[in-house]
Amino acid sequence: MKLPRYSNSIGLYIHVPFCRTKCIYCSFYSEVNFDLHDRYVSSLIKEMELYSKRFRNRTFSTIYIGGGTPSLLNSRQIGRIFEVLRQNFQFEDQVEIAIEANPESVTPEIVKGWKDLGINRVSLGVQSAHDDELKFLGRIHDVAMAEQAIRIIENGGISNFNIDLIFGIPGQTVEKFKESIEWAVSHGAKHISTYSLTVEKGTILHKLLENGKVKLPGEEEFREMYRIREEVLSRYGFKRYEISNFALPGFESRHNRIYWFHGEYLGLGPSAASFVYSPQIVRWQNDANLIEYIDSLSQGNFPPLGEDFVNRSSLLLERIFLYIRTSKGISRELADFVFSKDRSIKRFFECDDTDCRLNFEGMMVADTLSLEIYQILEPHQDLIEL
Ligand code: SF4
Numbered sequence: 001m002k003l004p005r006y007s008n009s010i011g012l013y014i015h016v017p018f019c020r021t022k023c024i025y026c027s028f029y030s031e032v033n034f035d036l037h038d039r040y041v042s043s044l045i046k047e048m049e050l051y052s053k054r055f056r057n058r059t060f061s062t063i064y065i066g067g068g069t070p071s072l073l074n075s076r077q078i079g080r081i082f083e084v085l086r087q088n089f090q091f092e093d094q095v096e097i098a099i100e101a102n103p104e105s106v107t108p109e110i111v112k113g114w115k116d117l118g119i120n121r122v123s124l125g126v127q128s129a130h131d132d133e134l135k136f137l138g139r140i141h142d143v144a145m146a147e148q149a150i151r152i153i154e155n156g157g158i159s160n161f162n163i164d165l166i167f168g169i170p171g172q173t174v175e176k177f178k179e180s181i182e183w184a185v186s187h188g189a190k191h192i193s194t195y196s197l198t199v200e201k202g203t204i205l206h207k208l209l210e211n212g213k214v215k216l217p218g219e220e221e222f223r224e225m226y227r228i229r230e231e232v233l234s235r236y237g238f239k240r241y242e243i244s245n246f247a248l249p250g251f252e253s254r255h256n257r258i259y260w261f262h263g264e265y266l267g268l269g270p271s272a273a274s275f276v277y278s279p280q281i282v283r284w285q286n287d288a289n290l291i292e293y294i295d296s297l298s299q300g301n302f303p304p305l306g307e308d309f310v311n312r313s314s315l316l317l318e319r320i321f322l323y324i325r326t327s328k329g330i331s332r333e334l335a336d337f338v339f340s341k342d343r344s345i346k347r348f349f350e351c352d353d354t355d356c357r358l359n360f361e362g363m364m365v366a367d368t369l370s371l372e373i374y375q376i377l378e379p380h381q382d383l384i385e386l
Contacts, residue, residue, distance in 0.1 A: 001331070001333050001334045001337055001383055001384050001385065002331060002333070002334070002384070002385045003316065003319050003320070003330065003331070003334060003384055003385070004385065004386070005261070005262045005263070005277075005319075006261035006263075006328065007257060007258050007260075008263065009061040009062070009254075009258050009263045009264070010058050010059075010060055010061065010258070010263060010264040010265060010266070010276075011061060011062040011064060011254075011255045011258040011259075011263065011264075012060045012062065012063045012064070012085075012089065012265065012266050012268070013063075013064050013066060013255075013265055013266070013267040013268065013269075013272055013273075014063070014064070014066070014081065014268050014269050014272070015029070015066060015067060015269030015270060015271055015272040015286075016065060016067040016069065016070040016269065017029055017030050017031055017040070017067065017068045017269060017270050017271065017288075017290055018030055018031055018032070018033075018036075018037065018040070018067065018068050018069055018072050018073075019031075019032060019067070019069045019102075020032065020069065020102075020104070020105070020140055021138065021140055022138065023137055023138040023139060024136075024137060024138040024203060024205045024208070025137060025138075025166075025197055025198070025199070025200070025203055025204075025205040026200075026203065027200035027202065027203055028068065028271075029271035029288035030067060030068040030069070031290050033290075034072075036294070037073065037074075037077060038077070039294050040290065040294065041073070041077045041080055041081060043293055043294045043297040043298065043303075044268060045081070045084045046297040046298075046300070047268050047269070047297055047302070047303065048085060048088050048089070049084070049088060050297075050300075050302055051088075051266060051268070052088035055089060058089075059090045059091065060090065060091050060092070060095065060266075061092050061095060061096065061254060062095060062097070062098070062255035062258060063091070063095060063096070063097045063098070063255075064099075064255040065078075065097075065098070065099040065100065065119075066100045066123075067100055068100075069100070069101070069102050069105060070099050070100050070101065071099070071100070071102055071106055071110060072105050074110070075109060075110060075112075075113035078113060078114070078117065079113065079117065082117045082118075095118075096120065096121060096254040097117070097118050097119045097120055097121065098119070098120075098121035098122070098123060098253065098255055099119050099121075099122055099123070100122075100124075100125065101122055101123070101124055101125070102124075102125045102139075102140075102141060103124060103125070103126060103141040103146040103148070103149035104140050104149075106124075106148075106152050106153060107152065108155070108156060111155075111158065112156055114156070114158065115157050115158060119158065121160045121161065121162070121253070122153050122158055122162070123161070123191075123193075123253075124146070124149060124150065124162065124163050124164065125139075125164045126141075126146045126164060126165065126184065127139060127165060127166045128165065128166060128172075128180050129143055129146075129179055129180040129183035129184070130172075130176055130179070130180065131143055133171070133176070133180075136169060136171065137166065137169065138204070143183075147187065150187050150188065154188065159188070159190070160190050160191075160251060161188075161189060161191070162191035162192065162193055162253065163187070163189040163191075163192050163193075164193045164194075165177075165181065165184060165192060165194045166196070166197050167180075167194055167195075167196055167197070167225045168196040168197040168216055168217055168222055168225065169197055169217075170208075170209075170214035170215055170216055170217070171214070172217060173217075173221075174224045174225055174228055177225050177228065177229075178228050181194070181228075181229060181232045181233060185232075185233070185236045185238075190247065190248050190251035191245070191248070191253060192233065192238060192246045193244055193245050193246075194229055194244055194245075194246070195244050196225075196244075197216070199216075223364065226360070226363065226364065227360070229246075230360070233246045237249070239327070240327060241257075241326060242256070242260055242326050242327070243325045243358075243366060259322070260322050260323075260325065260326050261322070261323075261326070261328075262318065262319055262322055262323075264276045264277060267285070267286070268286075269286065269293075270286055270287065270288055270289060270290050270293040270303070271285065271286055271287070271288035272285070272286050273286075275310075280309055281309065281310040281315065282307060282308065282309050283307070283308050283310060284305045284306065284307040284308070285306050286303045286304070287303065287305060287306070292304055312381055312386060313378060313381065316377060316378065316381060316384065316386060317370075317378075319386070320370050320373050320374050320377070321370045324357075324358055324362075324366060324370055324373070325366055326357075328355060328357065329349070329355045329356050329357030330355065330357075331354065331355055332351055332353060332354050332355055332356055334377075334384070335351060335355075337377075337380075337383075338373050338377065341376045342372070342376060345369065345372065345376075347361065348361055348362030348365065348369055
């Protein structure tokens with residue numbers, strides 16, 4: 001039985017740890033201190049130079065600038081980053097270069113700078129097409145600003161853009177979520193990511209829920225939101241290629257496919273994670289602390305990080321978690337082995353001759369199911385070629 005690595009590509013991720021304000025649900029690492037932008041860029045450049053020796057012989061397929069809010073960097077700062085990137089790393093001719101942006105910080109000047117640097121994909125954090133929901137989430141843009149940002153991006157010559165949407169917002173109805181999806185489609189998105197609102201400890205949202213100030217939609221409404229999402233997006237020609245991600249043909253995110261298909265990536269910037277197969281299978285993550293990041297690099301050292309050598313068992317676990325969320329799924333042979341050990345799992349999959357992927361019921365319980373499958377396979381690891 002096989003559970004191979006599906007992606008042989010390597011991607012480069014840069015984390016930009018700045019936001020204008022903190023959204024009430026967000027647990028990503030970001031700072032609101034604008035004075036540190038230039039020092040961050042200088043440190044990032046030093047980090048690139050330190051890693052360039054190790055990755056000298058690798059050719060990257062993608063660059064993804066995420067955050068935080070990368071669109072807060074001005075043209076000069078982003079220009080410096082790209083200059084050093086191109087001096088220190090090699091990229092495929094058709095490299096995908098994506099940047100995340102929030103509507104309020106998209107200007108014609110910034111988009112022109114992106115286009116000149118070769119950025120060919122924008123991921124826009126719109127989240128909802130309803131002002132009341134945006135306000136609740138603590139976003140600083142409204143729907144009119146999102147529409148303007150889309151016009152600027154398209155007029156700037158970047159037609160490949162994703163719109164992020166959130167569902168399961170307190171007070172949101174199925175109808176309102178459907179309207180947000182239709183809004184994104186009608187505004188020309190080629191890719192739509194729809195994430196259910198997750199409640200992370202330490203966020204304002206977590207407190208509001210704990211104190212009973214707000215309530216999440218019920219389970220039935222959640223199911224209906226999942227269902228309506230599939231129905232509307234498939235009607236407009238979008239294909240789901242991962243539980244939360246839909247694209248028109250040819251517009252899948254190449255960078256995200258590297259993560260989901262267990263390829264390699266180098267992450268730069270505070271809190272960024274990396275994963276490589278050689279000389280050993282190892283993942284590491286920079287600490288989420290901008291000041292320590294700047295201090296270490298100013299002394300010529302790698303930023304503080306946590307490192308994990310990945311053994312067979314965790315490789316198996318990760319691949320199950322990642323693969324069953326994708327529309328490729330896992331091989332029929334492997335799935336049949338799992339079903340032979342626990343027949344009840346079969347009802348969560350649909351299979352063809354070669355692969356099995358989650359059906360609608362399976363998607364509702366993907367994480368629990370992944371763990372169950374791992375527990376079944378773990379004692380039989382020797383039979384699985386990873
Ligand atoms: S803009 Fe994005 S990264 Fe920044 S606080 Fe909001 S959700 Fe988090």
